[in-house]
Amino acid sequence: MRVGVKLLLIAAAVTAAGVLIGFYVSHLTKLAGSPAYSVPVQNAGSGHPVVNLEIQTVAAVGPKLSQNPNWVSYLVKDNGQWERKTVWDLPAHATVNVTIYNFDGASALRNPFYARPQGMVGNRIMVDGKPVDHIDPNDASHTFAVPALGIILAIPGVADDAKNQCGYAPCQMSNAHRTIKFTFHTTTPGHFRWQCFVPCAAGWIDGFGGPMQTIGYMDGFLNVKAA
Amino acid sequence: MAAEPNAAPARPSDTTNHGMRVVVAWLVLSAIATPLVAIFVGHLIPPGNASTQGTEQVFDNTWMLGILTPVICAVPGAVVDGPPLRNDSQIQVLWIVITSTMVLFLAGFGTYELLQNGAGGGQGPNPIAVPTGPKLQVQVIGQQWQFTYRYPSLGNIESNQLVLPADTDVELHVTSLDVIHSFWAYELGVKADANPGTDNVAFVRTKGTGTFHVRCAELCGLWHGYMYNNGRVVDSAQFKSWASQAKKIYASIKPYMDKPEAQGGAPFGHTYLPAPERRAG
Numbered sequence: 001m002r003v004g005v006k007l008l009l010i011a012a013a014v015t016a017a018g019v020l021i022g023f024y025v026s027h028l029t030k031l032a033g034s035p036a037y038s039v040p041v042q043n044a045g046s047g048h049p050v051v052n053l054e055i056q057t058v059a060a061v062g063p064k065l066s067q068n069p070n071w072v073s074y075l076v077k078d079n080g081q082w083e084r085k086t087v088w089d090l091p092a093h094a095t096v097n098v099t100i101y102n103f104d105g106a107s108a109l110r111n112p113f114y115a116r117p118q119g120m121v122g123n124r125i126m127v128d129g130k131p132v133d134h135i136d137p138n139d140a141s142h143t144f145a146v147p148a149l150g151i152i153l154a155i156p157g158v159a160d161d162a163k164n165q166c167g168y169a170p171c172q173m174s175n176a177h178r179t180i181k182f183t184f185h186t187t188t189p190g191h192f193r194w195q196c197f198v199p200c201a202a203g204w205i206d207g208f209g210g211p212m213q214t215i216g217y218m219d220g221f222l223n224v225k226a227a
Numbered sequence: 228m229a230a231e232p233n234a235a236p237a238r239p240s241d242t243t244n245h246g247m248r249v250v251v252a253w254l255v256l257s258a259i260a261t262p263l264v265a266i267f268v269g270h271l272i273p274p275g276n277a278s279t280q281g282t283e284q285v286f287d288n289t290w291m292l293g294i295l296t297p298v299i300c301a302v303p304g305a306v307v308d309g310p311p312l313r314n315d316s317q318i319q320v321l322w323i324v325i326t327s328t329m330v331l332f333l334a335g336f337g338t339y340e341l342l343q344n345g346a347g348g349g350q351g352p353n354p355i356a357v358p359t360g361p362k363l364q365v366q367v368i369g370q371q372w373q374f375t376y377r378y379p380s381l382g383n384i385e386s387n388q389l390v391l392p393a394d395t396d397v398e399l400h401v402t403s404l405d406v407i408h409s410f411w412a413y414e415l416g417v418k419a420d421a422n423p424g425t426d427n428v429a430f431v432r433t434k435g436t437g438t439f440h441v442r443c444a445e446l447c448g449l450w451h452g453y454m455y456n457n458g459r460v461v462d463s464a465q466f467k468s469w470a471s472q473a474k475k476i477y478a479s480i481k482p483y484m485d486k487p488e489a490q491g492g493a494p495f496g497h498t499y500l501p502a503p504e505r506r507a508g
Contacts, residue, residue, distance in 0.1 A: 108249060110404045112483035113375050113385040116476075123476075134479040147373050147453070148386070193453050197370065199405065208371060208405055213449045 002061050034216035036223065038089040039096075049094040049227060054158045055176055056082055059104040059202075061217070061225040062168030070206030071140075072104065072200050072218060075169060078159050082170035086220025091227045100180040101173070103166040104141045107200045107207070112137040114197050119151035119184060121188060126181040127156055141178075143197040146222060149187070152197075192222045246321075253297050261293025268292075275415045277439050277460060279432040280347035281416030348402055348425035349419030352438065358430050361390070362398040367383045367402070369408030369421035372450035374441060383484040389458035392466035393436050401427040409445035412458060419443060433460045 020157030042050040053079035061073035065084045075082045090096060108116060114136040117125045124131050141157030155178070158165060163178035171177065196218040199207030264272075272289055276282045296304040342345045345356040347349050366377040367389075377385040389412070393398055401410045408421035412431070419429040443453035460470065477484075 095380070111370060111375060111385075112480055113387075113477075114481060116480045118476075135496075137483050145373075147456075150387075152387075188444075193450055195372065195450060197373070206405055210447070212371070219449060 007009060014074070028220065030185045034084070034086050034220060036087040036089055037076055037083065037085040041091055041094070041227075049091040051090060051094055051096050053088065053090075053096055053098045055100045055144075056101060056168060056169065057063045057097065057102045058169035058171055059103055060168050061211075065169060066217075068167060068210070068217075070203070071218045072202065073211060073216075074196075074218060074220070084216060085195075086216050086218075086224045087223065088220065089187050089225055092186055092224050095183060095226075096186060098144075098181065098182050100144065100155060101171070102141055102178045102180065103169070103171040103175055104157055104200070105160055105165075106139050106141050107198045109137040109140045109143070109154060110196060111197075112198075114143055114145070115140065115154050116151055117153040117182065119146070119149060120153065120182040121184060123136065124182070125153050126179075128179055140198055142200055142218070144194065145197055146188070146192050146194045148192045149184070151184055151194075151221075152182070153182060184222045186222075188224070189226045190224050192224065193219065194222055253294070256297035256300075257294040260296035261290055264293045264296060265289050272412070275414035275439070276434060277414040277437055278347070280344060280430075281332060281414060283343075283346065284416045293363065296435055312408065320415055323409070335353055344432070345430045347416040347418065348363065349429045352426045352428065353426045354430070356430070357403040358396050358432065360396055362430070362444070364397040364398045364400065365389070365391070367399050367401040367410045367419075367421065369405075369410065369443065369447075371405050371448050371494065372443070372454040374408075374410060374421075374443070374454070374456065375482075378470070381470045382474055383481065384470065384477055385484065386473060388456060389441060390469050391433050391458065391460050392463050393433050393460050396432045398465055399429045401429060406447050407445050408443045408447050408454070410441070412441050412442040414439035415458075436460050436462055436465075 025069050030064035039051045039053050042052065054141050056075040056077075057073075059072055060070050060076060061068065061084060063069040065075070065082075066073065074086055075083055075207070076088065078083050078085065082149070116134045117123055117132075124133050126132075128134070135154050135156050139156045140154040142155045143153060144155065145152040150165075158176045158178060164174065166172070166177070196212065199212065199220065200210075201207050201210045201212045204212070210221070232451065233413065242415060269285070269289060272285050272292065274281050274284055308377050314319060339354070341348070342356050344358050345354065350356065364379050366379065368377060368385075373387060374389070375385055375387050376389045377383060387416045399410070399419065401416065402425060403421040403423045407423070409418065410421050410429075411418045414437075415431050417429055417431050420425045439458045439460065440455065441458050443451055445451075474481075476491045
């Protein structure tokens with residue numbers, strides 16, 4: 001076979017592989033099984049959009065929401081229903097008010113650095129109605145972190161001896177939970193991953209398998225889009 | 228008299244001269260190509276000049292590219308094979324000597340470069356090539372999926388951005404809290420594996436101010452591709468100001484940073500072991 005033909009075949013194979021990899025990466029979120037949720041804008045006409053994002057963190061997602069009922073997961077409130085969607089569309093240059101209801105127990109942070117909330121308005125969060133600038137790393141249940149936006153916060157867990165703990169999700173407000181509130185601002189449009197830094201995947205080596213490695217549970221994207 | 232079937236074909240009388248001419252031409256062209264490469268594409272040659280180690284790597288890559296350039300340029304005219312040379316002991320010896328010399332030279336040169344200052348690579352917990360003089364210690368902590376940086380000499384402050392003072396020797400202690408990562412500070416010419424339970428020491432001497440890229444160079448899970456960040460080399464005054472500011476910002480978690488690991492804290496240590504799983508859910 002002539003050298004030119006060989007080179008052409010190699011170039012074609014490399015291009016085809018590149019296209020396939022690009023296709024996979026660009027469709028990563030869809031292939032991973034998490035549909036996107038467009039967070040409703042409260043005042044689209046005013047020029048400064050405001051959105052409210054309500055999230056649950058649960059110890060076991062349950063058979064209604066997943067084929068992996070025992071996996072730990074984030075859920076989002078979509079039209080009054082708790083859904084397992086972790087890809088969220090947000091408007092650019094918006095104020096995002098986040099409320100997290102955590103129904104899970106504490107796992108502890110591996111690195112206490114993440115115990116200090118940062119990247120949100122005032123670098124403070126409200127925990128059960130009280131402002132805090134850090135939590136005890138041993139009390140952390142999960143984190144919500146968007147590294148590219150500098151957002152990191154640790155979510156305190158439900159006490160081990162709390163009554164009426166939630167079993168399978170979706171959990172009810174009557175179940176024992178912690179409420180965390182904070183506000184951050186989106187900037188320019190972009191595609192930002194978010195994740196949990198606590199190794200909270202029970203039953204996996206060092207707590208880092210399964211739901212920690214799968215979009216749709218403890219990982220997702222913020223799709224910040226131009227208004 | 229008939230020739231033996233496996234006898235070497237008669238070599239053209241000028242084979243040796245031809246080989247010598249090729250070598251001389253290669254050397255001359257390399258001598259011309261190397262400065263041209265340095266002048267015209269030097270700024271593109273990795274990894275950059277942000278550190279002494281980086282500059283040394285740029286130098287190595289430049290001269291290697293310089294001696295390769297004549298070969299690359301000659302390849303289009305050398306695609307057609309020459310006549311086969313069989314049972315020519317002189318050629319065989321020459322081939323073995325030349326290739327062995329090249330391998331031994333590269334091994335010796337690599338060892339020399341490593342022993343100078345570690346060449347920006349991780350040397351494990353007991354480094355051999357240790358630069359003399361004072362050094363700023365920084366612990367590089369990999370965790371799925373972010374690097375953070377702890378400064379033991381600055382009150383155990385920690386940051387998610389690597390900030391270094393210019394013209395300073397830095398001693399990096401690279402480790403991981405979970406799986407295998409690799410700390411790759413590209414423009415600094417530093418690449419060191421981050422293994423759980425291991426203190427991998429690497430050295431770098433920063434040069435002027437600027438920014439550099441940090442990324443993980445070891446496939447480490449779902450967000451490996453997102454495990455990157457920018458670092459900064461700043462002047463001494465800016466570094467002091469940054470450290471002072473960071474101490475204030477992270478004052479609320481300092482008690483936890485200073486606590487012994489056995490008591491739930493995570494102080495600077497040469498080995499940063501992952502905490503046991505304590506999930507209650």
